[in-house]
Amino acid sequence: MAGKALRLGMVGGGEGAFIGAIHRAAAALDGDWRLVAGAFSGDTDRNRRSGEALGIDPARTYDSLDALLAGEQALPADERIDALSIVTPNHLHAPMAIAALDAGFHVFCEKPMALDLAEARQIAAAAERSGRHFGLAFTYSGYPLVEEARARVARGDLGKIRLVQVEYSQGWLSQAIDRDGNKQAEWRTDPARAGLGGCLGDIGTHAFHLAEHVSGLRVSEICADLSIHVEGRRLDDDVNVLLRLDNGARGILKATQVAAGDENGLKLRIHGEHGGLEWAQMEPNTLTLRWLDRPTEVLRAAGPGLLPSTLPLMRTPSGHPEGYIEAFANLYRAFATRIRGGEAWFPSVGDGLQTMGFVETVIANAAGDAKWTALPGA
Amino acid sequence: MAGKALRLGMVGGGEGAFIGAIHRAAAALDGDWRLVAGAFSGDTDRNRRSGEALGIDPARTYDSLDALLAGEQALPADERIDALSIVTPNHLHAPMAIAALDAGFHVFCEKPMALDLAEARQIAAAAERSGRHFGLAFTYSGYPLVEEARARVARGDLGKIRLVQVEYSQGWLSQAIDRDGNKQAEWRTDPARAGLGGCLGDIGTHAFHLAEHVSGLRVSEICADLSIHVEGRRLDDDVNVLLRLDNGARGILKATQVAAGDENGLKLRIHGEHGGLEWAQMEPNTLTLRWLDRPTEVLRAAGPGLLPSTLPLMRTPSGHPEGYIEAFANLYRAFATRIRGGEAWFPSVGDGLQTMGFVETVIANAAGDAKWTALPGA
Amino acid sequence: MAGKALRLGMVGGGEGAFIGAIHRAAAALDGDWRLVAGAFSGDTDRNRRSGEALGIDPARTYDSLDALLAGEQALPADERIDALSIVTPNHLHAPMAIAALDAGFHVFCEKPMALDLAEARQIAAAAERSGRHFGLAFTYSGYPLVEEARARVARGDLGKIRLVQVEYSQGWLSQAIDRDGNKQAEWRTDPARAGLGGCLGDIGTHAFHLAEHVSGLRVSEICADLSIHVEGRRLDDDVNVLLRLDNGARGILKATQVAAGDENGLKLRIHGEHGGLEWAQMEPNTLTLRWLDRPTEVLRAAGPGLLPSTLPLMRTPSGHPEGYIEAFANLYRAFATRIRGGEAWFPSVGDGLQTMGFVETVIANAAGDAKWTALPGA
Amino acid sequence: MAGKALRLGMVGGGEGAFIGAIHRAAAALDGDWRLVAGAFSGDTDRNRRSGEALGIDPARTYDSLDALLAGEQALPADERIDALSIVTPNHLHAPMAIAALDAGFHVFCEKPMALDLAEARQIAAAAERSGRHFGLAFTYSGYPLVEEARARVARGDLGKIRLVQVEYSQGWLSQAIDRDGNKQAEWRTDPARAGLGGCLGDIGTHAFHLAEHVSGLRVSEICADLSIHVEGRRLDDDVNVLLRLDNGARGILKATQVAAGDENGLKLRIHGEHGGLEWAQMEPNTLTLRWLDRPTEVLRAAGPGLLPSTLPLMRTPSGHPEGYIEAFANLYRAFATRIRGGEAWFPSVGDGLQTMGFVETVIANAAGDAKWTALPGA
CATH class of the missing domain: 3.30.360.10 (Dihydrodipicolinate Reductase; domain 2)
Known part of the structure; x- marks a missing residue:
């Protein structure tokens, strides 16, 4: 819990997906993030249903990542998303991360980072030139x-x-x-x-x-x-x-x-x-x-x-077990802390x-x- | 995740308290609940700081439970809280639960239910006459x-x-x-x-x-x-x-x-x-x-x-441990399901x-x- | 391993019994004891077969405890048993222990000590007057x-x-x-x-x-x-x-x-x-x-x-598990040590x-x- | 427990050694074996003290393996050892095992079998030509x-x-x-x-x-x-x-x-x-x-x-733990069973x-x- 929640967008993670729901729970857990936009599925109906189920404003339930990036960039700075979570299959990580970074958004991406090292280096370059933060879901380090x-x-x-x-x-x-x-x-x-x-x-x-x-x-x-x-x-x-x-x-x-x-x-x-x-x-x-x-x-x-x-x-307190979602939430919290200008480690x-x-x-x-x-x- | 989140108020659980934060995390985890109002502390400054840190509208950060109940009742039905979480020391459970039930709000209360059996029976009567749901945080059953x-x-x-x-x-x-x-x-x-x-x-x-x-x-x-x-x-x-x-x-x-x-x-x-x-x-x-x-x-x-x-x-999935907060969240989820008219068990x-x-x-x-x-x- | 083994007799523990075999293994483990005499069963055939299977001299496979005590007392001091193990059902513990103590033999007895406290006190008195050691198989303390x-x-x-x-x-x-x-x-x-x-x-x-x-x-x-x-x-x-x-x-x-x-x-x-x-x-x-x-x-x-x-x-060494028989053997070893005049605790x-x-x-x-x-x- | 105990000799395992004592305990546990002869140490005094402590007849506490083999061969068949345990450092396994097999004794040897594969093959040949059993202490398989x-x-x-x-x-x-x-x-x-x-x-x-x-x-x-x-x-x-x-x-x-x-x-x-x-x-x-x-x-x-x-x-019975010595004893028991003509597996x-x-x-x-x-x- 750290003041006003940051705004999160998500690509992937529609109905029936596993890891998207985990990202959402992890982001929500400490109140650091509020999910406000998404392109959850390439299937229009599934996308719409997913957005509704998540209580997302239909105007911010986008049909594609491109639409999402454009739509969010068009919003006032204090409304648009602060960061994008990428929870798609691996082959989309690199193109999407690069697009989002280049559009000025911080990115929190599922692992593996990319299909190969060459792609990963392209993400690294995008992060470098955009000055945006790139977080990678090596959950267990949380x-x-x-x-x-x-x-x-x-x-x-x-x-x-x-x-x-x-x-x-x-x-x-x-x-x-x-x-x-x-x-x-x-x-x-x-x-x-x-x-x-x-x-x-x-x-x-x-x-x-x-x-x-x-x-x-x-x-x-x-x-x-x-x-x-x-x-x-x-x-x-x-x-x-x-x-x-x-x-x-x-x-x-x-x-x-x-x-x-x-x-x-x-x-x-x-x-x-x-x-x-x-x-x-x-x-x-x-x-x-x-x-x-x-x-x-x-x-x-x-x-x-x-x-x-x-x-x-x-x-x-000791003896009240925390688990996988909490570990994941530690990464999202650290990611938020860095975006807010604080010190924290995340992969x-x-x-x-x-x-x-x-x-x-x-x-x-x-x-x-x-x-x-x-x-x-x- | 189940459609539009229900609106939650909280009494107690200000800065430094333990169980209030757990209730908030549990309520947030699955997106079933959104915390929108609270009377977090009898200490005005502490109450205000707690509300701010939680991103609560200052107008809905109330100085007392009475103020909260009155303020929320004055709001349109689709804005006011659906339920109140009571996370104070034990001696306040009964009077607060009764007041909230009688004001027409569902109540989710920390255990023990009351100071003694007589008090607990008064809560039972209030729940009966109000027709509202009363949930009790026997977390481990979650x-x-x-x-x-x-x-x-x-x-x-x-x-x-x-x-x-x-x-x-x-x-x-x-x-x-x-x-x-x-x-x-x-x-x-x-x-x-x-x-x-x-x-x-x-x-x-x-x-x-x-x-x-x-x-x-x-x-x-x-x-x-x-x-x-x-x-x-x-x-x-x-x-x-x-x-x-x-x-x-x-x-x-x-x-x-x-x-x-x-x-x-x-x-x-x-x-x-x-x-x-x-x-x-x-x-x-x-x-x-x-x-x-x-x-x-x-x-x-x-x-x-x-x-x-x-x-x-x-x-x-199996082998990705869930813990105490998730068990707690199961109770909050069941509580929401019942408020929405579905079937679910909670204490x-x-x-x-x-x-x-x-x-x-x-x-x-x-x-x-x-x-x-x-x-x-x- | 401590020099020449002491000589052990046993009453009870014939074919098919459980605890008698454990006593024998425990006594044998460290070489402190050698089983040389027994009255293993009231059934003559079963007794004989048990003695044979254990490699006991047929002359020292006795038909009853009385025969055993008499037979052993008749042997030269350096041949007769040093101690008697009692591994019969509970109701025989007291009469047998008292007889053996009074006959001058140390006794190692299964628990419980006796059928009731009065009997146990009679054993205590016999141990006192005979000056013999009485060990009791509270194995877990070993x-x-x-x-x-x-x-x-x-x-x-x-x-x-x-x-x-x-x-x-x-x-x-x-x-x-x-x-x-x-x-x-x-x-x-x-x-x-x-x-x-x-x-x-x-x-x-x-x-x-x-x-x-x-x-x-x-x-x-x-x-x-x-x-x-x-x-x-x-x-x-x-x-x-x-x-x-x-x-x-x-x-x-x-x-x-x-x-x-x-x-x-x-x-x-x-x-x-x-x-x-x-x-x-x-x-x-x-x-x-x-x-x-x-x-x-x-x-x-x-x-x-x-x-x-x-x-x-x-x-x-550490990591090479010892178990129940070894714990039992610790009691038999302590019992032997005390008979030899050393210091050691046993129940x-x-x-x-x-x-x-x-x-x-x-x-x-x-x-x-x-x-x-x-x-x-x- | 299986009738009259077989007679065991041991080479190595004098005072202060670890594995020799384990072999003795394992052999003794079920009453299948009785240690009757040994060459426990190349140091004459240490050898003598070890034999005494183990209650071995001084005439059968030999100064060397050669003396042991010769001495035992000179005894009547129903007195001499049935088998020899080799518990020396590794470099002695092969020469000793071969000598003992060739002298007509069964051998139970510590692992590794030999210094190298060539030596191991020589043991194999000796076992083959002698028709004697060769057991190897891969304890954990017991x-x-x-x-x-x-x-x-x-x-x-x-x-x-x-x-x-x-x-x-x-x-x-x-x-x-x-x-x-x-x-x-x-x-x-x-x-x-x-x-x-x-x-x-x-x-x-x-x-x-x-x-x-x-x-x-x-x-x-x-x-x-x-x-x-x-x-x-x-x-x-x-x-x-x-x-x-x-x-x-x-x-x-x-x-x-x-x-x-x-x-x-x-x-x-x-x-x-x-x-x-x-x-x-x-x-x-x-x-x-x-x-x-x-x-x-x-x-x-x-x-x-x-x-x-x-x-x-x-x-x-279940819940009464057995451990390392009991596992070892299972190998010694199987070894005895085979020597007696029965069926049993050992390494x-x-x-x-x-x-x-x-x-x-x-x-x-x-x-x-x-x-x-x-x-x-x-």
Whole structure:
């Protein structure tokens, strides 16, 4: 809650979509944002119904992004949207983000940033020339105990980092539901709409981002095995990667969408000379710290022992669980804070470029005979 | 998300308060409610600042509940608030709820319903005569897996119920913080503002409600031990109760606020002839079912095997945790649905009367020599 | 492993019995004991077969305890048994223990000590006059992390103790298997062989012992509800007790054998002014310490941070789980150490008297109208 | 317990050694074995003291393996040892095993089988020509729920296997304790005594064996990254391997001894088309089965739903935890059963050859530029 709410527009996220509703809930949660405009669907009827259901002024329920940008630019500055949320399939992220930035709006975009690194660089250029903020929905970095983990690694609690293990294990693509009418599955396994990677782009990027973000290290080279387990699928559904990090640490990244029975098992472990930490998204309010020379410590959201810098990321007292939407809301709040001129971190252009570089490198390595491939810029 | 948002007013919940912010987030989450009016504090400056921070029209930031009710009644029907949230200390619940109901507004009230059973009955009468809805914030009944548990017990999965164990274990009142300036602690331990029970009224009522709600049984008689562990405290901070239920089942209710180190440990276990269930609020997306004759089953929010009636209570796919605010939002959503004429369950007058009867019975039993005391109406 | 093994005799524990095999494994584990004689069954054939299967000299496979005691007394001192293990149904504990003590043998006896307090006092007298050691199989006190918990409470880590919660939840008697030929169930629900209490004597005594042993407190008065949930059963199968302890602490003891689906859920929680501890038998190598003012600590068997006095109770490095048999073996090892003249703690006469007093008090209280009943000696 | 105990000799395992004591406890637990002879240490005094402490006849406490073999062969057949346990550092496994087999004794040997594959093949040849049994202490395959997992995969519960993930995470070598007088650490990091691999041979072999044993698949090719994180160390302390299995499944094997704060974290996950299983050694009595289309099931040792073939591997009722020593004892029991002519599985020559092939392949791959290397025989 921070004074008058900022005005948000949205492209995508019509009836039946998943992630658009999450963006709206996250934006609404703390009262920082009010959704006032949208182009929710290319289907005119569906678009209209979505706008109505959301209580949007019909005049601001636009048929296309172009119409939305034009319509909003035509409004007085204190009425038009401050920022646009992009919650479409991946192939639209880049053109839409660039158009919105160039039209003068801040952009909060679903991940992955773009179809490939080249596109991502074009977004970066647009953000640069427009001077607008670009936020990227690496949601998991919005969890309070992820920030606690990051800050503790950064101040050296674990000593020099030696091991980084990150895994993201889902099972929902274990069957060929992408050919049975599941919309979510359909576009995510279609190279034209999903981009170069399947599981790699969809959740491998989350895992990679989390690993670099919390460890404070950069992956310097990787060795990857990509595979497709469901017959007829065109993009990878299983990703296994050995990591070498820039300080000499070693790591493993595993992402899969064919671990039948698994839900949304994103888990990060980092070990240094003196101890290790573990965080798992499915029980996000716990951060476990294990030590060579003293008992394991369990940090809990809003519990004793957290760093002061973590506290603002929580809304409820200890033991009242916050979850995925609240983590997401932390990113929207930080995004609002920056637009208002304050200081706050959220995933942005640099995070996006780094993950797109990872995607391309993994694909190249997996397709070739070379054991190790360096990341761009590494 | 359900068409045009209903309009909400709030009394209490100004700057620095805890539960008011939760109500606002819960009401906002799904877009069912828009906060448009409030009397947030008896302190004029604090009230004004709170209204501003929340983006409330200054004309609808009222100095008192009376002013709010009068002001809103004076507005056109399609502008005035639909319902009032009451998030004040306990002693104000009854007079405010009655005033608001009598003024024609639906009321969503923090628990406990009132200071005592007599007051609660006055609210019940006001709800009856006004024909307005009265919602009561027994938040934990809003969790999806609590509903799953209730429905499974109701359809007989466990067989005849034999054992009910409920515990609510907090530690935040382990020290005399109520005399050290902690506002939350202060009023909760003051008989004039908290009511007859301390821990009993604050969290014992939650535990009791959950036990009856999920088991589908009524507690018929109790045997209680109330105690005060922190010197100088005037209300109980620890509650131990033996339960006998109306079908012959036996139970235990434990509520405490002096379990140093505990967070918000609300946990329910119910056993029947064929198996048992366990749900714990601190990991609310899991419901464990244990069976005499087959392996333990773990049901997960949005996972396979849930009853269809539970599904609408979740917003995210399996493995994306929802928490306390989302459970709260389920109650606000049900409240809105009923106001709009739909069908939905939320805790209401009957739940409130039953819990206030429990509070009075426990206090009477604990003060006397009789071993067992029957509940009102049992 | 401690030099030449002591010689053990056993009464009871023939083919098909459960607890006798556990005693043998526990005694054998560390090489402290060698089983050399037994009267395993009143059925001559079964007794002989049992002795053979165990590799016992046929001459020392006796038809009765009397024969065993006489036979062993007739052997040279360096051949005869040092101690006798009694693993029969409850009603035989007292006469056999007294006979063996009076015959000059140390005795290690299954719990409960006896059918009632009067019998237990006769054992106590026999132990006193014979000068022999009497060990009692309160197995759970043999777990390393139970000892760690006890020692930490004793040195004041938690501050003054306020809350003691102990529960022992089993489900194996949820059906009337005691009338379907299950031998274990049969005698445990027969008052003539089990004693005054059913569930109360069988596992309520374990729970009570653990609570007093770890808290270092004595229960001064109790208020109890005993019930029978399975039709036709003659002894309690569910026990709920409110506890008041001698320092003013309050507690709850719950023991049940009709929690369908539960296994062997013995769990202890103790809270003091500064924090609380939790130990659960089904994951016995973990002791959780929660604190008001700092992060939760998780102590692990053979891990860092344990008290030096706990270390000798573990055989394997951290992370190599030890279990029930190892806990049992710790008691047999301590028993051997004391027989050899060393210092070691094991549950003995005092523990037995205290638990039998508890059993009798609970039964008396549950049968009467008085709310609170004092324990003998309290 | 199975009739007269077999007679066991032991080489290695004197005072202060770890694994020798575990072998003795495991052999003793069920009464199948009696330790009657040993060459416990090359240090004469230490050997003598060890024998005395274990209650071994001084005449059968030998100064060397040669003396032991000669001495035992000179005894009557019904007195001499049936089998020899080898619990020395790795470099002695092969020569000792071969000598004992050739002398006509069955051998139960610590892992890894040998320093390299060539040596392992020599043992295999000796076992072949002698007709004696050779058991290998892949302890973790002795856990009941590992067997349950194996049998369920074998009968197709999970469908075609797609993913295999195994990790073995320890932290005890996080510091340079191998140069600070820790005997265990010292020889394990010395190529002359440990063999080709450090962490790879010590625990990587366990992980590999478990993965193949439970999945029923063979690893066909691997891509590995070996590293040394502690300065001055001569053998790997961290192992990351991508696996390709012979049915097309993909996998990851992670073994490390520098995960500071980790204990003995061996964990296996296998996913097939319909579901996945998870087993973790540190809570070994639980096997979790997750399904695409129904709730997660948790199988518990001695609980309902286990396969009949698993039941004989447990000694205690459900909820009475068994651990590492009991798993070990299951191997010793199976070894005894086979010696007596019965049917039982224990890890043997084939398992050893396969793991030694893995060690050599990993080392070769990690040292070279090729991405994938096939395993011997794959």
